[in-house]
Amino acid sequence: MNRRTFLKTTAVTAGAIAIPTVVPSSVFGQNAPSEKIVMASIGTGGQGRGNTANFLQHPDVKVVAVCDADTRHLKMASQMVNEAYKNQDCREYRDFRELLAKETDVSAVCISTPDHWHGLTSIAAARAGKDIYCEKPLTNTVAEGKALFAAVKRYGRILQTGSHERSNESGRYACELVRSGKIGKLQTMIVNLPCIEEHHKAIINDTGDHPEQPIPKELDWDMWLGHTPMVPYNERRCHFYWRFIMNHGGGEMTDRGAHVIDIGQLGNGTDNTTPVEYWAKGELPKSKLYNTFFNFEFKCKYANGVEMIGTSNEPRGIKFVGTDGWIFVHIHGCSLEASNPDLLKIKLGPNDVSLGR
Numbered sequence: 001m002n003r004r005t006f007l008k009t010t011a012v013t014a015g016a017i018a019i020p021t022v023v024p025s026s027v028f029g030q031n032a033p034s035e036k037i038v039m040a041s042i043g044t045g046g047q048g049r050g051n052t053a054n055f056l057q058h059p060d061v062k063v064v065a066v067c068d069a070d071t072r073h074l075k076m077a078s079q080m081v082n083e084a085y086k087n088q089d090c091r092e093y094r095d096f097r098e099l100l101a102k103e104t105d106v107s108a109v110c111i112s113t114p115d116h117w118h119g120l121t122s123i124a125a126a127r128a129g130k131d132i133y134c135e136k137p138l139t140n141t142v143a144e145g146k147a148l149f150a151a152v153k154r155y156g157r158i159l160q161t162g163s164h165e166r167s168n169e170s171g172r173y174a175c176e177l178v179r180s181g182k183i184g185k186l187q188t189m190i191v192n193l194p195c196i197e198e199h200h201k202a203i204i205n206d207t208g209d210h211p212e213q214p215i216p217k218e219l220d221w222d223m224w225l226g227h228t229p230m231v232p233y234n235e236r237r238c239h240f241y242w243r244f245i246m247n248h249g250g251g252e253m254t255d256r257g258a259h260v261i262d263i264g265q266l267g268n269g270t271d272n273t274t275p276v277e278y279w280a281k282g283e284l285p286k287s288k289l290y291n292t293f294f295n296f297e298f299k300c301k302y303a304n305g306v307e308m309i310g311t312s313n314e315p316r317g318i319k320f321v322g323t324d325g326w327i328f329v330h331i332h333g334c335s336l337e338a339s340n341p342d343l344l345k346i347k348l349g350p351n352d353v354s355l356g357r
Helices: 003-009 046-056 071-085 096-102 115-127 142-155 169-179 198-204 221-225 257-268 341-345
Strands: 037-042 061-067 091-093 108-111 131-134 159-161 186-192 277-283 294-301 307-311 317-322 325-330 336-338
Touching: 037 046, 037 096, 046 061, 046 071, 046 108, 061 071, 061 096, 071 091, 091 096, 096 115, 108 115, 115 131, 115 142, 169 257, 169 317, 169 325, 169 336, 186 257, 198 294, 257 307, 257 317, 325 341, 336 341
Parallel strands: 037 061, 037 108, 061 091, 108 131, 131 159, 186 307
Antiparallel strands: 186 317, 277 294, 294 307, 317 325, 325 336
16 A cells, blocks of 8 residues: 555545655665555554554554553554564553654554544544544544544544445445446435344343442553543443443444445435434343443435435345345445346446446
8 A cells, every 4th residue: 555545545534635744764774665654553452453453464554653541452462563563663552642742753543442532532643643544433423523523624634434344345336336326216225233143132131230340450441431431340341342331332323333324325425414304213221231222223314315214134234225226235245236136247337436446
C-alpha cells in the first residue's frame, strides 16, 4: 500500500486533506524506504491486534507504538510488532493522551478501543495532527459524531471508519448493480441481524448478580471506564461483554449491524444522509447487567422513498429488493445471491455506476 493508494482509498469525512508525515530514512536506518506511514495502535485487544497485524503486512506502514489500559493486551501487541520487525523498538503506553503528545513522528493512529472511547480518542488524535482509522461504530451518539466531524474538518485530517465489509469486492459489485438499476428501481432493503450465537444466548439468559471482583493488577479500570459512570469491576462487564452494556456499546445493532446497515447506505447511495423516519422495537434481556436490545424489528424510510426493514431473521446480511429482482449480500464475506443468477454475471459498462476499488 503506497501513499497514493492510502490517500485514494481512505474515506475523507470533511474539508482539506492533510498529507501524512513523511519520515526521514534516518528514523529506520540507512537502507529504509524514504516514505513511511508511521502508525500507532490505540486499543490492542483482539480486534486491535487483528487490525495491527493487518497494518504490519504493508511495507509502506511502520507501527512504532501501541497503547492499552490492560498491560496483558499491551504486551501481546508490543511483542507482535517487535517480532514482525525483528527488534525491540515498539514503544508502550497505558494512556493514549501520552502517546499522542510524545509520538510526534506518528502520521496515523488505528483506534480499536471499546466503543465508548472511539469519539474522544479520535477527536484527540485529530487535534494532535494524526490521521485516523477508527473501528466501527465510529461513535456511540449523534452528538459525538458531529463533534468528531467538526474536529476532522477543523484540523484537516483524514478519517476512515472500520466498516470494512464495504471494501469487499463482491459487496461493492452488488451495490454497483443496485445503483445501476440492474434490479429495477430499488424499493426495499431487508436487514437480517440474527441473535443466535452462544454469546447472544448467554446475554439473553443471564440472571446473575455479577458482584464486584478485585481489579486485575494489569488493568487500569479507571482509564478503561473513562468518561462513563464509575462502577465496580466484574470480568463480565469488561473485555468483549462491554458491547452489551449501553454505557459502552449498542449490542448487536452497533456490532454486526454497523456492517450490514453500512452496505445498505452504500447500495442506496445515501452515504451523505440518513433516513427521515424511524421506528423500532426490541426485547431487553432479563439481566441485571446487560441492557442492549435483542430480537428487534425496525423500519427506516429515506427521502428517496426506499425503506429499510430490519429483523432478527437468518441469515445475517442485507437483501436489496427492486421492481425487477433482488440481490442478497451475506455478512461476513459478502457472498452473493440473486433472484436470477444471471444478475451476478453482468459486466458493468462505462455508463453504469462505479464505486472504485
